[in-house]
Amino acid sequence: MKVNVTMKDIAERLDVSSVTVSKALNDKEGVSDELKEKIKTLADEMGYRYNAVAKSMKDGRSYNICVIIPERYTGMSQSFYLKVYQSIAQHLEEYGYYAIIHIMTDDDEDQLKLPRIYHEQRVDGFVLLGQPKTDYINHMKKLGMPLIFLDFYDENSNVDAVITDNFNGAYEITNYLIKQGHRDIAYVGNLFSTSSIQDRFLGYYKSLLEHKIQLNQDYVISDRNERGAFISFDLPEVMPTAFVCNCDQVAHLLMERLRHDGYKVPEDCSVVGFDNDIYATLTTPNLTTVEVDVEEMAKNAVKFICEKMEDPTNSFGRLAVKGKIIYRDSVNEKK
Amino acid sequence: MKVNVTMKDIAERLDVSSVTVSKALNDKEGVSDELKEKIKTLADEMGYRYNAVAKSMKDGRSYNICVIIPERYTGMSQSFYLKVYQSIAQHLEEYGYYAIIHIMTDDDEDQLKLPRIYHEQRVDGFVLLGQPKTDYINHMKKLGMPLIFLDFYDENSNVDAVITDNFNGAYEITNYLIKQGHRDIAYVGNLFSTSSIQDRFLGYYKSLLEHKIQLNQDYVISDRNERGAFISFDLPEVMPTAFVCNCDQVAHLLMERLRHDGYKVPEDCSVVGFDNDIYATLTTPNLTTVEVDVEEMAKNAVKFICEKMEDPTNSFGRLAVKGKIIYRDSVNEKK
């Protein structure tokens, strides 16, 4: 058995041309059924493997999509990114594409260094998963390649984006707290860090507004610096009865802090999170939170990027995928 | 500006041949320094990007290494896998290779289904990260492609492997417990699940032996079924004063269980883990554990696989990379 069987090898054995073999193996028209069967059978027998590199070269496409994740996000809730990646990879498979992860270092981000895969023309499009700095985004846009933002968007760029419906999720979970009788509700998150955190805040705020609850600036608590690293924070002097956290991890940190300061959850304070990631079930009590629909987000991101590759003028805007409240044990009715 | 600038385009502009352009851009001999500079400058100007696909086709290599992770592992400590992947990718870059993650579903594993990337000849070697079933391993071996096991090994396969020095790590951390005065020490882990868990057990056992401590079968506690899913377990009737857990996650679960049953850590029982992953610092108190040297493991795995691609007869055996004990607050001196 030859090391690498090619279509030509099959063609020679059957005394046909490699064009015919190509047509047969790709189920194209122009080969008799009989011959097609014979070719396919022999290909199997000879252990033929399709050479996708040759195909790539022919059509000038790599069939790779690069999923760029800024390194600082991978330190956070890693499960999320691997899950999203897996989902993207599975959906891309249906289109005949591959997903390749590129974890971008802070240095590369600062220096606007693009992944090697770009410089070697081995990629047809990018999915940005996790928000890089504006300069980097602008740099990527100039490439003129299909580009999708996933799990964030940028006000100043009209790049198509698939995001969690942060606004509505936070709105609904705040409504739920209010329905439980809470009126003194704090929000934990740096409003200037990412669009997600900001939108979740606005959803929280909308719920307050609708219930005629005044927004108390002491109840807006920053949890991280602008690079995304968590910072320690003080609890408000007058304590609220509930906290809406911008993510489960910070809810987890907050609950440790509350316990440390002698508050019981949910007896003294209720706490809700967002994401339903690993931290949601690591805390005691388990967190009531908003579950992100990873599957649906990945599916749409893939659809968008593939349609953009077909026709670069395709544009989709911003798609907000609805999440779902998961009710657990971190919320009490306010008596 | 043309959409895709090729060497030929540069050649025409400079009235030289594309062979010369190729030599210049690759810093090969046979071009005058002056001409080489001119070519490089123009290439930059024209926005030339190297076409690695053409190169791949020419040398019949994809320059891709596929990192296969069985899906059931990704549910566990995801941070680890993403970290390992990143480290592999970075090291592969030095060799001009790319790393591509493939998360293998249980179904694919059962049906011995290889990743599409293999069938399309878009991969030159495999790194198996996390132990698949024996049948799958044997199937992969038959491919005759460069193959490395990472973070596990298989008794029956003589495939090169890079692993954490599980035996020594567990041996040393058990020694530490004994030095703190403990003699009734349990081990938590299913001995028949993976080679890591087994080796960690043996390291624990060696430490007992050296200190003339009888192994008590009631003190060997299974934590998961053979597919790797955690199961609930009973605490021994007569409690030990310390637990060696096969991983941080199970140490975390154990500590919750202990707390629930009214035991305090480390006052009543000491607990140590293994891995130093996210669970080590999520528990209160923080875990004393063994840190895995991800960087060193990835570096060696990459070295091995690349040398095997150069010469398939290269063989390295099993390399155990030493870990490091991280001392935290989950161990007390036994009075």
Add this chain to the structure above:
DNA sequence: CTGAAAGCGCTTACAG
């Protein structure tokens, strides 16, 4: 239904 020719973008081996 079948196939000869040309081409994708590069590199190698050779000739000058």
Add this chain to the structure above:
DNA sequence: CTGAAAGCGCTTACAG
């Protein structure tokens, strides 16, 4: 130092 020719494995467009 420079370049014409051939080839990597496939597919497309066309001719028969």
